[in-house]
Amino acid sequence: MSSSLVIEDKIDPRIKRTRLLLEGAFSDLLHEKDFQSISVQDITERAGINRATFYAHFSDKYALFEFKIRQEFRAEIEKRTLNACHYSEDNLRALIQVVCEFIREASGQCKSPRGQFEPLMEAQVKEQIKDLFMAWLNQTESNIPAEIAATAASWSIYGLAQHWNHAKERMPLSTFMELILPLVNANLLQNEEELKSHQGKA
Amino acid sequence: MSSSLVIEDKIDPRIKRTRLLLEGAFSDLLHEKDFQSISVQDITERAGINRATFYAHFSDKYALFEFKIRQEFRAEIEKRTLNACHYSEDNLRALIQVVCEFIREASGQCKSPRGQFEPLMEAQVKEQIKDLFMAWLNQTESNIPAEIAATAASWSIYGLAQHWNHAKERMPLSTFMELILPLVNANLLQNEEELKSHQGKA
DNA sequence: ACTCCTTCGTCGTTTATCCAACAAATTTCG
DNA sequence: CGAAATTTGTTGGATAAACGACGAAGGAGT
Numbered sequence: 001m002s003s004s005l006v007i008e009d010k011i012d013p014r015i016k017r018t019r020l021l022l023e024g025a026f027s028d029l030l031h032e033k034d035f036q037s038i039s040v041q042d043i044t045e046r047a048g049i050n051r052a053t054f055y056a057h058f059s060d061k062y063a064l065f066e067f068k069i070r071q072e073f074r075a076e077i078e079k080r081t082l083n084a085c086h087y088s089e090d091n092l093r094a095l096i097q098v099v100c101e102f103i104r105e106a107s108g109q110c111k112s113p114r115g116q117f118e119p120l121m122e123a124q125v126k127e128q129i130k131d132l133f134m135a136w137l138n139q140t141e142s143n144i145p146a147e148i149a150a151t152a153a154s155w156s157i158y159g160l161a162q163h164w165n166h167a168k169e170r171m172p173l174s175t176f177m178e179l180i181l182p183l184v185n186a187n188l189l190q191n192e193e194e195l196k197s198h199q200g201k202a
Numbered sequence: 203m204s205s206s207l208v209i210e211d212k213i214d215p216r217i218k219r220t221r222l223l224l225e226g227a228f229s230d231l232l233h234e235k236d237f238q239s240i241s242v243q244d245i246t247e248r249a250g251i252n253r254a255t256f257y258a259h260f261s262d263k264y265a266l267f268e269f270k271i272r273q274e275f276r277a278e279i280e281k282r283t284l285n286a287c288h289y290s291e292d293n294l295r296a297l298i299q300v301v302c303e304f305i306r307e308a309s310g311q312c313k314s315p316r317g318q319f320e321p322l323m324e325a326q327v328k329e330q331i332k333d334l335f336m337a338w339l340n341q342t343e344s345n346i347p348a349e350i351a352a353t354a355a356s357w358s359i360y361g362l363a364q365h366w367n368h369a370k371e372r373m374p375l376s377t378f379m380e381l382i383l384p385l386v387n388a389n390l391l392q393n394e395e396e397l398k399s400h401q402g403k404a
Numbered sequence: 405a406c407t408c409c410t411t412c413g414t415c416g417t418t419t420a421t422c423c424a425a426c427a428a429a430t431t432t433c434g
Numbered sequence: 435c436g437a438a439a440t441t442t443g444t445t446g447g448a449t450a451a452a453c454g455a456c457g458a459a460g461g462a463g464t
Contacts, residue, residue: 012421012422012423013421013422014420014421014422039410039411039412040411040412040413041410041411041412051411051412051413052413052414052415055412055413055414059413060412060413
């Protein structure tokens with residue numbers, strides 16, 4: 001049941017509690033103000049946590065935001081057990097769907113002008129997509145470094161998902177999926193060729 | 203805005219947090235099990251609080267229960283600003299109504315056989331009613347000790363409210379109110395006679 | 405430019421909570 | 435009934451959080 005990417009077990013309850021309260025307060029505030037006008041004081045005050053304690057956990061509000069994004073995205077991944085599984089077209093579909101819906105959710109959630117935290121979110125999500133691909137691809141040996149393929153795939157998936165979300169007339173996710181699946185697969189199939197069509201050379 | 207009965211200000215946030223979590227966990231458990239079968243372990247586990255910490259706040263689960271009752275009843279009193287005001291028939295009406303509704307709420311809330319916590323609740327609520335009357339009556343000098351009158355009134359009010367709640371066909375609260383108001387007033391008016399009807403014998 | 409005010413990081417000290425362990429009391433169950 | 439398991443209070447030492455204070459940095463208004 002424990003994730004292959006995570007090691008956070010038996011952690012001091014006080015730490016968990018504090019982070020949870022800070023996250024919650026931050027979420028609430030994001031519904032009320034825009035990102036920039038939220039101060040660390042606001043967050044700690046709302047959370048009932050001492051300001052000094054905040055800095056024991058996060059260097060600033062950006063770090064808290066990134067932590068929060070990672071948490072939520074990881075939760076979506078784990079909910080579908082996409083960690084601790086291997087590459088397959090179905091798993092890839094599920095992953096893409098998670099990314100699309102995650103971006104859609106987040107963009108509707110917050111009161112901020114988009115430009116403020118989207119880059120932060122992008123960095124965190126892409127990194128996690130890449131980590132996931134690394135885990136998938138490292139189970140197979142390949143002529144192309146897994147890191148290269150994972151980087152390409154993570155960037156293209158996030159870019160496509162963002163494009164899908166920003167479109168005026170948002171395409172149904174299912175048709176969008178069929179449209180881009182071959183593209184993303186192309187990034188990965190170079191490693192998987194021997195597994196799919198023909199068991200060629202060696 | 204601060205109550206005349208309470209002094210709890212500027213309290214360490216950790217203490218407030220811990221008590222809140224313990225209260226919440228206990229409430230949840232009361233919906234699931236009966237009072238007796240709930241252990242301190244259950245509560246602390248559910249609350250995410252160390253068991254040793256529980257005993258730093260409460261001597262046992264009964265103490266927690268009493269604390270909780272006091273909190274909730276006091277909240278109802280303060281919501282109607284019945285603290286920090288004087289005696290009047292309207293205020294007395296309001297108080298009786300609070301007691302009746304509080305007992306009705308509590309009796310519907312919990313899964314326990316009534317006999318288990320009703321005596322605990324009774325003690326706490328009566329004490330608070332008495333304290334309230336003491337505050338009201340001490341503003342006037344009287345020939346009968348305020349403590350005597352307050353005791354009589356608090357006991358009769360609680361007893362009547364419990365009777366009203368236990369009845370098979372529960373009378374409308376308003377008619378019940380008019381029925382008992384003279385009775386309860388009789389306990390108090392001995393002190394207030396000089397204020398009401400005739401300014402007789404100095 | 406200038407104050408006035410808020411927020412920001414950081415620090416040392418105090419306090420609350422965690423944790424593991426313990427013996428005693430209690431409950432469960434064969 | 436008696437053995438096993440669970441719960442209960444309690445302890446000492448480790449750690450996270452609270453608190454108050456501080457100078458520095460930023461912002462708003464005059």
